[in-house]
Amino acid sequence: MIVSALLTAVGINLGLCFLFFTLYSILRKQPGNIKVYAPRLVAVRKSQESSHFDIERLLPSPSWVRRAWITSEEELLASCGLDAVVFMRVFIFSFRVFSVAAFVGVFILLPLNYVGNQLKDTDFSDIPHKSLDVFSISNIDDGSPRLWVHFCAAYVITGVVCYLLYYENEYISAKRIAYIYSLKPQPHQFTILVRGIPSSADSSISESVERFFTDYHSSTYLSHVVVHHSNKLLHLIEVPAAFVFFKSRYGAAIASRMQQSINPIEWITEEAPEPQDVYWPFFSASFLERWIFKMVVVIATIILTIVFLIPVVFVQGLTNMDQLQILLPFMKPILNITIVSQVVTGYLPSLILQLFLSFVPPTMMLFASMQGYVSHSEIEKSACVKVLWFTIWNIFFANVLSGSAFSQAELFLEPKNVPSMLAVAVPQQASFFIAYVVTSGWTSLSSELTRILPLLSDFMGQYCFKCIRPKFEVPSIPYHTHLPIVLFFGLLGLTYFLLAPLILPFILIYYSLGYIIYRNQFLNLYSAKFETAAKFWPIVHYSTIFSLILMHAIAIGIFSLKKLPLASSLTLPLPFLTLLFNDYCRKRFLPTFEAYPTECLVKRDQQDQNDPTIGDFFNKLVTAYRDPAVEPVKYSNDKDEPSTPLLSEHV
């Protein structure tokens, strides 16, 4: 790719972004669109459709940017929950990282690269027709002492990322602990889910649960509901799972974290999800079934990853003009037109890739839902991890390695060659990924903001086919679609930091725009369907560590490729130091994201004792968990009155 092609892509996309932003600032002010652009505000009744006309409505204005900017983190937390705050922290963290990276990259590394002689292209004239490679490390002479600057930059950026990551871990842990202290009693804090209840001939499941928990948790057990399942004939079936309620958070936590039964695959307990977060379909599966499903999903995920390579390889072909002209000789006259060639090489490839990729998150969501999780949030977290790995593998590695005709399998089969393989292949794809950030990254943000599809569907329903107007619903942010993309740009930025620093300003722009746009969306659009209280954060942590290690592997390869083996050897400690840092963080912070400690739980329980409404809360607790499809059977544990089964028949 040459500089002018990049400039074309940047121009087109900047124009598009500006157009979309202007469009949004007008469209959002139209009263008819309020349910498209601010459904959250409609739901909490802060905003109403009004037909009052005003010339102001037709003028673009940046007031939404200002509102998104000035809202404090506390306000965001109060109105959108901790998960939204954590999602925004990813932008803040990334912005800080790439401010430093872009400064070092653009003002130190890029000039060094440009004055190199390796590509024999050092006159300062005719920049527009230069290949982007003159700005990359490829242009530094082999064995040049200037590479020591790159070596130092690798250490500096690793230190900066680790420092910021540590700070962020500390900050979000503290937020999470503060969150539980601030939260009123919630049903899921007092509830556990029990699965694998052994069946016995002489007692029902409900009787077994009652007996087990009065025997072993006599002081904290409150009551329980058995989960039911309806078959096709709408008969209720006795499922071996139950929600068990406790008198204290600590009691529930103990029961959920200790192994209950002598047989570890019976009486399996776990923290209950929030009532609205429960995913019911997989309650009937036994331990063995869930285990088999999990294995099947693992295999299916691997197969999807392999099959997906076919369109990716095809897309790769499109980035290479010469190859395209050989494949489609009749297109040659059209392809020779400058603007067409620039669009084809700069814009089209990542658009096609984007189209294919849009099918991946729903598929991964389906896979995750088959793994036996009992909550939407866990399913989404699992899908998020799957989509992230899929993205890294199929966008980064597949593009890098098929572009250089390497087989991806060799990564695993010959790990010794990984650094040298990546050192050869990764820089060759620098232009592709710069274009990818500009097109895919920026476009995804604009389309996130303007919501063209929901707008059209609402418009059609409102004015053309009233019967198909969709039911008003406040959407929740699909983390498994958004978070992997955000993290992937971080990976691109860190891996190309040393190789092609030209990518860094574009990534910095991506995070700046993203910060404003997602804040705006949280404030106006999305409403949380569940609250995991920062449980998504460890994904960000591990993704960052992986990006660093990948950067180190490439650095080791590139220094030895550039005939500076000493720098290559001296880079070797860097991944080990990073892994040590990761191990320390895992011990210091990870437990906080998994479960609340005794100190927290007992303190909150003690505070409740002075709360006059707690009795009322416990009365409502037993009815909190109801399958929307089937009403569960409820047993009361109140010793004073006989235990009567209250069977609510399913209609």
Added chain:
Amino acid sequence: MIVSALLTAVGINLGLCFLFFTLYSILRKQPGNIKVYAPRLVAVRKSQESSHFDIERLLPSPSWVRRAWITSEEELLASCGLDAVVFMRVFIFSFRVFSVAAFVGVFILLPLNYVGNQLKDTDFSDIPHKSLDVFSISNIDDGSPRLWVHFCAAYVITGVVCYLLYYENEYISAKRIAYIYSLKPQPHQFTILVRGIPSSADSSISESVERFFTDYHSSTYLSHVVVHHSNKLLHLIEVPAAFVFFKSRYGAAIASRMQQSINPIEWITEEAPEPQDVYWPFFSASFLERWIFKMVVVIATIILTIVFLIPVVFVQGLTNMDQLQILLPFMKPILNITIVSQVVTGYLPSLILQLFLSFVPPTMMLFASMQGYVSHSEIEKSACVKVLWFTIWNIFFANVLSGSAFSQAELFLEPKNVPSMLAVAVPQQASFFIAYVVTSGWTSLSSELTRILPLLSDFMGQYCFKCIRPKFEVPSIPYHTHLPIVLFFGLLGLTYFLLAPLILPFILIYYSLGYIIYRNQFLNLYSAKFETAAKFWPIVHYSTIFSLILMHAIAIGIFSLKKLPLASSLTLPLPFLTLLFNDYCRKRFLPTFEAYPTECLVKRDQQDQNDPTIGDFFNKLVTAYRDPAVEPVKYSNDKDEPSTPLLSEHV
């Protein structure tokens, strides 16, 4: 190695074994030796030195074999504890595995190998001068359909091993659960160890502990003792660790398994070891110090493994006569004597190796003790794992790969080539390992039985230098020395099952002898210094799974080397199925070996309530944990009397 050399080695070692056994059966009857051969019985006063002379005393007799044989498992459990029973179960399990393996190997695979033509050596005459290779898979013709028998044998033996392993897991889990039910209240069941107690300016460590546990475990907290440490000036220092006592097993279990503090590296709790099992030196280390020590130990273990290769490579040289004659030309006349050559090739190499290896367990024990464990049993378990991996790496892989001039590092760097590399290298070392089983294996058993060194030291003390007579002490079995050897022979047997089935009868003999000898030693010699209640078992499980996977890798390589690629491909599912089996076992059985479930603990606590002696037990509990070097400070939590520090000064 030729058949006659093997027969020489077998002859020498059978003779030695017979000699040692006869010697033992006479020596053990001499009253003066009773403290050498039956110290356990002396300690429990079942046996006394007597000077009564009897001609019977000078005649060898197999009565000890009979006694070891007829003792039931219940008697062994009652007198030697569960760890001893589990150690003996390893022999029973291995014996069962290798009965089947030896049957299949000797009666099906070995004849098939022998009638092959690959080594052009199929006349049935002159067996003594034949190479052992004619009995190995190397003699099967390339592409021969007979290899399908080997293929089936791989599936059959994997199935048999998995079935027996599952059975054994189930059996030992049940034993472990039964054990806690049968056990009287023990101090360590009611005690936890707390480390990382945060220091504060306004209160002592003891006050902090008191406050924390009365705040958060008010219903179960009993009292505590703070651990002290004396510096070189014999001053007591305020160490941030304490033993905390609880009123119930369940209370202690909850406090040890739940994260206590908001900061996960403060108030770190774990189950207390048995009082006599406590390892005191590392109590003063902070979380960060222990973490750094652990990393240092990991690196030290890796370095030891690498440095150790030097003597191993030297030993390798000795097994190869031709190379030896080139290296030491002046020795040629001596080496040409048949018996010398046979001893050199058949016996000497493994003896030298053995000598070097004897330094490894103490070193690994030292490393493990630096990792911050607080009990001898944990240190021994960790050393056991280290020695096992060391043995597998330095005896199996180093011999196999340096014997074929391969670099071991390639195992990690090019995992793709592992099966083919092993398929070439492993069969070449078959003779070495057959000799190794016969010499090292059998000899280690004889020397275990006769205890030549302790006998000599006792004799010298008794009759020559009375002043240096060692203090009478009942030894405990060093699991980290014995268990890795026993497991390593299992690995050898499984990996050579397909390649050189001739090894199997010798391994079967090893396990048969071992069963009798170790039973005898447990009954007469060893006394348990600690009781982990089968916590060593998972090491056996994982070692067996690893051996199976290694066998599969070699099988895949050998089938493709023997030009039967279909069999090679069809073997591929086998390691995956084995890993699935392992994953299931991990979920089904492993939790039982880590901690006791609620069901167990609550039931035992309830039984205690009817025990009239329990009050007395609690009174003694607080004095159970005392550093033999320093007396700890004791605080009583009895609310009725004021909390008085009883400072027992260190002398």
